[in-house]
Amino acid sequence: MSLIILIIATLFTTAQLSDNDMNDPRRTLNLMPLPAELETTGGVFELDSTFAVGFETEPTRRLVNGVNRFMHRMGGRTGIFFDHPHLTKETRVESPKLVISIKREGMLVLEEDESYRLTISPGRINLEAETDIGALYGLETLIQLLNTDRGGYIFPGVTVTDAPRFPWRGLMIDAARHFMPVDVIKRNLDGMLAMKLNVFHWHLTEDQGFRVESRVFPELHRQGSDGFYYTQEQIRDVIAYAADRGIRVVPEFDIPGHTTSWFVGHPELASERRRYEIERRFGIMDPTMDPTREEVYDFLDRFLGEMAALFPDNYMHIGGDEVTGVHWMENERIRRFMEEREMEGHRDLQAYFNNRVLAILQKHGKIMVGWEEILHEEMPKNIVIQSWYGRDSMIEAARGGYQSILSNGYYIDLIQPTDVHYVNNPLPPDSPLTDDEKKLILGGEATMWSEFVSPETIDSRIWPRMAAIAEVYWSEDVPTVNLPQRGRETVIPADMLTPEIRSMIADMYRRLDVISLQIEEHGLTHIRNYEVLLRRLVNGYETGRLRTLVDVIEPVKIYRRPAQRVYTSHSPLTRVVDAARPDAKVARDFRELVRVFLEEGATDVQKKAEIRRQLEMWRDNHQQLLPVIRRSPILEEIRPLSEKLSQLSELGLTALDLIGSDRFQDREWMALRMQQIENARQPHGQTEIMITTAIEKLLLKVPN
């Protein structure tokens, strides 16, 4: 037995972790999100074609489907022709190797039991759960444990006891600004289940498009969508697909602002009476529903009633964000309405509107969710606040007795690096909330706003970063850093990183790499479409030179992209900025290499050689990329960036030669070079070089 254990032990990749973490066996496996408890029991389960699943209790349809998908993926990864690759509810396997027992079908409601217990021993695996949803999670953990030894595929002998930290673990996809076809949604639902996420928040209406078929008011989708909307059959199909994966679908109909597309077919709902066209630009627009007219509530009653029947979830999201109030204040009748009711500003009018909508939702059996702007002293406590702009609104909501969901700090459309999201603990150890207030924090949701993504690129903005965020929602064992500007950082300040947090982040990145690759099997395109975009950009198959550059650049962060160029919903999303990926790994690894090299006193010969090798490659890349740029005018915009990368690398090489030498440089020398560094920080084509600070660090070590 001990030999086998030894072999297994060498198989698990390990990262540099502090002694304490190193003893945690979870850190030696490739699990994400980290389970609550894991114990190694020794031995391995060896996989062959007789591997088959059986049920100790009557399986639900969801569980049978889940097992069939599991077996299909197992076949896909191992190439094994299983004897029982596919089960029906009637199938009885003679001697199953994996035995599943559940107590009941899980309900798609908040606080459903999602726990499971997985026991792997040689020749036998047991998976027990209260609900079939818990069992699905157990299967996801099991497939992450799939490993190899010299003889073939195995599962290590472990016992996993697991349950989530938060009951609301969500991903919001904005399918309105850019329409996302059903297949995009479905593959992301598969990715969500793999990461034990359980709420798909579907942002369905916007100024730029009304994306759901309404049979009651068909002019909404007919005139508001350019033909790009989900039919009710498609909606039902997606809901069933999600339900099969233990995922709730919470639809959002954003009102009273963000509603231009509604007004194309129904201008009578608007505060300003005129003809409307679908909005093509992005930003915060003034068109807003008129909260003073009863017909608007009649309309909403019928429309939301239709949607309440279509979407079975208990919750419905009414948006409520970014209401400018301009069209209200410009309308004399509306102003009078406000004066008569002694409203002090447009926020009061919105609270009035929200209360009316709340009554409608309640009539249709739904709990209201809205963005933090709906928080208002006039609102009752039975609504859910989604904090996005600042985390304070979550605190304020909880103190006010409201349930809330944290999205601030999880805006994945802002292209922040993974670790910035990862250290954003909704309830950090020093949370100012009382225990009772903490219970009001339901969980978190990452938001994928779609101004700058197409079906071709959206996956690369969601994954793999979403997986690390999912861990924050699921697991207790995540690091906390209280960042100064919550939700706006593009880097964690070095002085806030303790060795322990550093090692937890390093371990997260290690596991993220593995997971990112695994979820490709669901059809997710976050890895594969990178080369597709590069090929189109160079108009050929040889992407190497361009890739060398794009591997170390990223799109500009936060809201700088629209600030640098005016986009509409028909602007191309096929430029270098769209190919470039968030949290560029090559650049990140280089930064880490330089950091450790300098921290260790800049004496490690191997690290120095590796830094030099990289810098020489980047230095020489520009000349080789130039002919590619000449053949592809679309690349012209990043020519300066390519040149600057070359110059930066030259600078880095110079610094590398001087560090540790006795050749002191004067202030002028340094100032000139710092000027170059600053210059290299300037974006081109809305992208920026991600190794500039590392080069700066090298320079600062030059004797002077």
Added chain:
Amino acid sequence: MSLIILIIATLFTTAQLSDNDMNDPRRTLNLMPLPAELETTGGVFELDSTFAVGFETEPTRRLVNGVNRFMHRMGGRTGIFFDHPHLTKETRVESPKLVISIKREGMLVLEEDESYRLTISPGRINLEAETDIGALYGLETLIQLLNTDRGGYIFPGVTVTDAPRFPWRGLMIDAARHFMPVDVIKRNLDGMLAMKLNVFHWHLTEDQGFRVESRVFPELHRQGSDGFYYTQEQIRDVIAYAADRGIRVVPEFDIPGHTTSWFVGHPELASERRRYEIERRFGIMDPTMDPTREEVYDFLDRFLGEMAALFPDNYMHIGGDEVTGVHWMENERIRRFMEEREMEGHRDLQAYFNNRVLAILQKHGKIMVGWEEILHEEMPKNIVIQSWYGRDSMIEAARGGYQSILSNGYYIDLIQPTDVHYVNNPLPPDSPLTDDEKKLILGGEATMWSEFVSPETIDSRIWPRMAAIAEVYWSEDVPTVNLPQRGRETVIPADMLTPEIRSMIADMYRRLDVISLQIEEHGLTHIRNYEVLLRRLVNGYETGRLRTLVDVIEPVKIYRRPAQRVYTSHSPLTRVVDAARPDAKVARDFRELVRVFLEEGATDVQKKAEIRRQLEMWRDNHQQLLPVIRRSPILEEIRPLSEKLSQLSELGLTALDLIGSDRFQDREWMALRMQQIENARQPHGQTEIMITTAIEKLLLKVPN
């Protein structure tokens, strides 16, 4: 002006062509399928953000949608933020640069006018067509003409006058043996339009699955599909999507054989009365409808009536292939029925059945299409014969007065190389048919049977080979080679290749490379999923070593794959054989290099060095691939292939050293090495090395 022409001239990649072809300007552009006429007129059209489309005549909705897709792709390729990226039927562009005029909306019927005329001059492009379908084709030609010069993007000044050779240009997808979700179908429809294909033949029912919702007989899809079927709304959606692209949808309901999945819900239709389950194996099965019972025709009348209303095309395909007759002959009542009617064998009974079905189809307004087995003297002339097993049936059909479609020689599931399909001219110059008989040949259809493809791999089996086949259906200017075993060749015998045919094939491959890359923009996965499969196989990001091997191997051809291993519909399709691509380019280029090198007398030093470089790389790859194989048991099966590639390359290097030397080798030496060559031809993991014959050729030049 002359300077600009000079610049343009240097931009067009040219292949080695005979003098005659070299004068044809179509051979200097990247067009596929080749248009009927193209004239260069000098000058270029320069593209900028003011490029916009206008209509001289009232545009149809199909044309407006087509123009919007065209502009979207233009933006995607150039990155230009166009002023008018999106039109509605109401949009009026002030000064359009591309002006389209059509006479009328095209009908989705056989022999519809699909011609167009495209005139590009500096500052102005005109596109004229009889129908909007012709205009769509003109747009496809135009976007293939997109090119660059130093200043930016341009179209060359040309006039194209174009129309198709055959009116029926099809692709059949078998969505029954492996279900293909709607997004797979849609992206392939886009690829079809890009190649001016106009018939999507949808194979919807099989022993392994019944893939269409029937509201009249819902147990068909409920019990016959494992839940994987198209709803009628999805069918309508696909038909509308195809219609928007000028593509007819011809559904196939394969009867009376290939019907096991029908019988799960409706055993009363079967010749053998028993319980049926969905068939999981592949092959020719005995379950067959009972043609002797009136209830079967009542059923078919109602079912095909429902389908006739769902699918608007004039044609309906009833399959009719591979009826074994076993269950008929085993049934005494059926035998008696045949005896009473003096039928001589089961083919007569099938003809009786087909005539009954024909009456049903005619009642519902449909023209019958069937595989060649339906050809029978009892059948009237108003049916269409699809020749698949042999080309003779096409000749026979035409001589008998039947219209026909050629699929023999276009079986893309058999993994033959592109050129074998490309030289398969339906009506070669030496065709034995009279002019009147030739008119009965409607065109061709490639068939994508799905025993061995999943949604992940199917595109790589269709594309890019389909594009070359599309050229055969569209263009008059294609080569003809009368291969000895039509439809079964894995290579064109060298002695059948004249220099002219060689140059036409070389030019086809040159253009195919360009087109293959361009159609990625439709979401086709034929290029991108190669790396996805390799990543999964190595369980990591570093695929280089495995890729070096898989770049020169191919799946075994024709029907050898199922002969070597028993597959079911749940067998994994993620092994090396599934990653390996038909007509592996690296191997093909190497074979061509060796051929030219030897033909030129084996003296070209550069070519020799290039051959050596490649052989050394392959020789050394095995040692570097071994640790990868050790980590991934799924790769174990191709270990011998990797080793043989190394040994073959070693052999090739030895031969290269000896060729032209005076070191004569004896017969024994040669025999031993020829033995090694034979050994290397043996497949492993259902794949084979594609450079073996090239090495053999080198060896045969060794002095002996």
